[in-house]
Amino acid sequence: MMFSCTKDFKSINTNLNAPERISDPSLLLPGIIWDAANRNVAESFYVYGVLADQFEENYMSSFTNLTRDFSSGQSWANYGMIKNIYNLIDLSQKQGLANYQAAGLILKSWIFLRITDSYGPIPYTEAGKAGEGINFPKYDSQETIYAGLLKDLETANTLLGSTTEMMSGDNLYNGNIQNWKKFANSLSLRILLRQSGRKDPSAEMQKIIGNPSTYPIFTSYKDQAALQYLNKRENAHPIFLKQPSNWQGSEQLTQNLEVILKSMNDPRLAVFAMPTPASVTAGGPPQYFGVPNGMQQAETTNWNGGVNNQSTLGLLWAPEQFSLEFASPDAAQSVFMPYSELEFILAEAKEKGYITTGDAQTYYMNGIKDQFAYYASRIPSNFILPTAAMVIPPSSYYTQTNVAYTGTQTEKLHKIYTQKWLSLFFCGSEAWAEWRRVGVPTIIPGPKTNGYVPVRLLYPADEMLQNNANYKEAVKMLGGDGDALTTRVWWDID
């Protein structure tokens, strides 16, 4: 009879579409890396490249669009992946799969660093734990978070290689345990230097740099942390599928980047930007001109005689529809941390005496050279401008005054900072973070801004609405101007 049928209810209500649990971590790892990589690209493109004054984007460059609503789509959106990371760490830990667990911890650190650097105090210890009933996560100070990140990276370095499982599904390093260790330790150095204004990094840095067998670090662009996209539509570099109008129409090279690159005769100019349409039409030597950020739209579009005399971003990152012939789904990578950045970290650390190992000039030069080698390796063979060969500068590049490791310590540091800023092109929020830390290069807020370049982002609207009590505590913790674009984060001391 029909009323005996309630005993079937459990089977009727068993989800036909998806599993309630899994045990294989290789089903989680690639999705986490992929999502993080795509956000890294998108955020560089739409906001951080503008804040670092590398990309000119008229819509963004007055900073009035950096609203709470906008904010939730930026680094903060990385919180969405935290539950997958916790899931990965949890199920690999339970099964004693230490390599997967370590990869999870490294990605966790990388992601939380991105978030806290943009906002300041953020939910950390209680974040991503709604499954355990924490619906209103409290905010932690950046100091606490930084300590936690370093601890996780140390743990990861220890865990890696302690078990023997192969990491399949590892789209970052294809299961290379040693490379994961390098990423963990290099990332530790990034974190240590960033908080160096608050905490003396000497002991921790020297511990790493002085013991390469326990703490290996990157040795070239070949082991740096970067996602190699695939030559497949669904796994392509995210900008490959974008509208050309969102590419050439609104994103230009900044004048700041143009002037700095030109001042050094830097071949990266041809990588970062495309020649002006006018110079292409004229058939003469390619010309590159950037546009200042933060002008009135009219001034922007009329700058230098109009859009025909302005350079858009480089062909390496171009969307398919911009050029069916040249645009590539996999030529550009999403760089989580470049090798050259590590070398500039070490150069600064040595220059400031945080470490005793090595030579500042060598670090500095390695960093610069690797940049050219890296971009030369990325340029597809069918490119006409630039070709891979064009990216390698003549030796005179390294001896010119603007580049040679000479001068006072301040001048040397300025050169390190400038080269680091260049090396962090299209690396998420890193160029902006470094600019905030060291103030190089000089960025002049445009006339359409309210007179400043933001040094943090606003907390998203949903935090203010749904997590109000903790939000208020966070604003107190922030100090400064409160939850404003002008309040400096903890490590941003000057």
Place this chain on the structure above:
Amino acid sequence: MKQKNLIFPHLGKWKKILFFLFILTGLMTGLVFAQELNAQQPQKKGISGIVKDSNGLSIPGASVIVKSTTTGTVTDTDGKYSMSVPADAKILVFSFVGMATSEVEIRNQTQVNVTLLSTVIGLEDVVVTALGIPRAKKGLGYAVQEIKGDALNTARESNFINSLAGKVAGVNISSSGAVGSSSRIIIRGEKSLNFYGNDPLYVVDGVPVGNSGTSNSTSVDYGNNASEINPADVESMTVLKGPAASALYGSRAANGVIVITTKSGGKNKGLGVTVNSGTTFEEVLRFPKFQNQFGAGYGGKYEGSNFGAGWSIYPGGVQDSYDESWGPRLNVGTLEKQPQSPTSGGMRGGDVANPNRGEIIPTPWIAYPNNMKDFFGTGKTYFNNVSLTGSNEKGDFRLSYTNLDQSGIIPNNDLKRNTFALKGKYKFTDKFRAEASMNYVNSISTNRPETGYGRNSIMYFMTWSARNMDVNSLRNYWQKGFEGKRQFQFNYGENHNNPFFYQYENTRGQDKNHLFGTAELNYEFSKKLTLMARAGGDMYNDFRPMKWAVSTADYAKGRYQEDTQYFMEKNLDFLLNYKDKIGDNFNYRISFGGNQMNRTNRSRTLVAPELLIPGIYTLTNNASQLERSSWDSKMRVNSLYVFSQMDYKSTYYLDITARNDWSSTLPINNNSIFYPSVSFSALTNQIVKMPEWVDIAKVRLGLAQVGNGTGPYNLYSTLNFGTPWGDNNILYTDNTLKNNNLKPEITFTYEVGTDIKLFKNRLGIDFTYYDTRSKNQIISVPLTSSTSYSSRIINAGEIQNYGFEIMLNAVPIKLSNGFQWNLALNYSLNRGKVLELADGIPAIVQSAPGEEAQIIARVGERMGAIWGPGYKRVDSGPLKGEIIIGSNGIPVATDNFIHIGNINPDWIGSLMNNFAYKNVSVGLLVDLHYGGQFLSHFYNKAMGSGQLLESGEGRSARAVGHEYDDPYYIVGAASVGGTYVQNSTSTDGTFSQGKYGVDARDFHKLLLDHFSEGQVFDATYAKLREVTIGYKFPNKLFGNILNDVQLSLVARNLFLWTPKSNQHFDPEVASATSGAGIIPGFEDMSLPSTRSYGFNLNLKF
């Protein structure tokens, strides 16, 4: 939100006056009564019979009078009468309120049975109630409202739901405008925080017909299921508004029930043939108004060359990649090179892919005032229905075929719907009877329109074009020499699709087969005891092929997608009835029944993301990896119920119902839900003495508790499949946290009301007040993003809805020459209030369809509130209240979201007038939605792009050629060293003096972008909803072949009135389309609404 006045919350003084005027118009006209007189009587004879309505349902309380005498009686509860009449009596007059009076010659008969036909909407005295049980309306303890099929089948809507607008008090309908698109219907307010969980239940011939989510994809509205109900097959429709009326439907009853009875073979002996044919034309009713002074470009500059095509061999022009109208002045005799201009190569300027295009020959720089409107045409709807009926003493049957053929106001948008309906019953013996009905609907569309903010929607294109664009130049939508390969676009820079290209090449097809019906057996053990067993089903298979041609903006290589939606709901029922009386005065009925409902959903999507060979749309013509997704679900609800109806002396009525549901979607230990209801009514005019002009004075009270279950699979979280990385599969943790402790939602309600009929049923007033509390809502509460989850499913919250409804029916004039004026007024006011949400959650975002603005439920506030960023204002001093202008020249946003408005109207009223004189009848329905707000995405963007009317005003006040020289100043308060000064001291339309200025574009754009406060409009509107003029040809004209030939001129939505502040939009269609249905209150590139007019012909053979 203070609510000082319960009856008129939020209404200002003049609004109250307007409200009273509205009511008074109805009342006063209703009191103009022309009374008739009667006369005398001699010798007697006995006569009896039964009075029924067109449904074959008996009419209690009908008056039977011997013509020209005072002799008469009224029918009893079974519609029977018996009396003695003078022997020479010749004619009996049967009358009943809302029914056409019928005169019957007595001759030698002692038995005279009649069927009365309705004249007034919603005033039948026998109505179909829950479970399809016909009841005398006077015995009901709750409000119901009935509409006759005829009222829906003259001035038709192709979406059945829309034809309810203005006809039922307490019902609020919003739609999205396009042909066959869906509608949102809310009865007595939103009871669920789940924005899409407020749909009523539709029951056709006793069996529920699903109306759940339309499962739209890619912003295409595929219409909801209930929209397919065929008006030509509807005999009557009853709206059970409150839970007291609908409690027998248990967990599906919370939002009210629409009970539809389809036509049956009826009373005709032998063969009856009915033909019903209608033709209507649709045209744009309300269209945004555009400026016609400035053309494409920026900062007053424009020179066409490659129109933004960076890939073209032609160089960039001057500001010719701009998809906005901030260019030079139009109509001043200048010439420009434009996309539509001819070239020396014999092509159009926009044929930029062709190397032989040549030089563009400049053409006059003039406005095309109708360039948007020219895209729209006249829609046509042909509706044809033929039905065959027959009956004998054993049974009856009806077979009906309907063809609807509709083409929309936009190119290549159509809907062809074929409906077959079969209904019959047969009496095997006096005790055993079988009935069945079957409806098959096939809906085919070559292309349904896309809406929303994207490159595929028409109004988006209208936003991002220019006033000098000749839309007709886009009709030939391929670039010369690149036919089938590269579309011709007005603007290549921003890469907007050519709308003709999109409409003809990128079609969103549909082929939907929908079958629903019921089979029923009835056995009468005795006059007192009967048993019914019924099986019903509702099933559809909806196939949706979608094409993207090569060179489509987002899919350069083309794309093809197939969606298939399968839905099946099976219902098994039984009902045992026992009916008896105790003594002469106490009647009762007790019923016991059960139901099992099984529902299955299947959805499949397959995508070929890149075409191998252009122009061929199959899943195998694929140059890339096939994308796929699927979703299956099952659920079951078992129910048992018992109910009884009692009446004492036909004066006091008491109904008690109890139902228990067991749902598969709830936790096993918590899956039983009990729903009781009690309702009571008394005819006070039979208890205390009242003036003789009082026919009925009923009071009623209903109490009920109903519920709302949940969908399948809300108990346990899963990991979901994502796109693989190469060969590596990927799963993601669900963004929603499920909950295995769910309880059912509970809605408790009471309603009180009166039902008064006066002056021999010439005036009827029905008043209801209700209060509904919905608790334990099963809602997906948003989690703050730092939890890493987007939402969790919980039981929480309490929503209160209270309000009142007035239905007034009157026959103000009824003359002996046959002239009659009938009037029906509906008025309803509902307030939904959030009493409680979950612990620690002060607010829940119910829907966020637009840019920043959101529909937010906040504790203590009204449901439907729109929140968003506003303008920061000066809080003290002489400039208090002024918008603060930042040093960048634009307004400063508020730190927090502010309350912008409410998507719900303050009240809804409608007035139906019917005039009949001999063979002519005229009907006029006016519908008024008062109050409420909507935001407009189109307004925001089209102002920013310099297209809308207002964006031309300031510019045109300046001298030609100097419109962009000096800055414009947004009026407000500029901060200068800590004090505020006025930012603009000139208001001559040029805003030429001030502190902080911006260019013309920023002046308009940045005042609106990211400021929800600036995008808000009053949603008040009145519509002349329906006009019908009917003429019934005299039967003698057609001999014996034809009878009842009626020709009607019909019109819908003929006129729209909105406040002056809204000159651009029809608030009724100012809605966003989402995957699960319509979101009112957010105009999101909505297609313009339409008016329709045409004619309708009814024939009976």
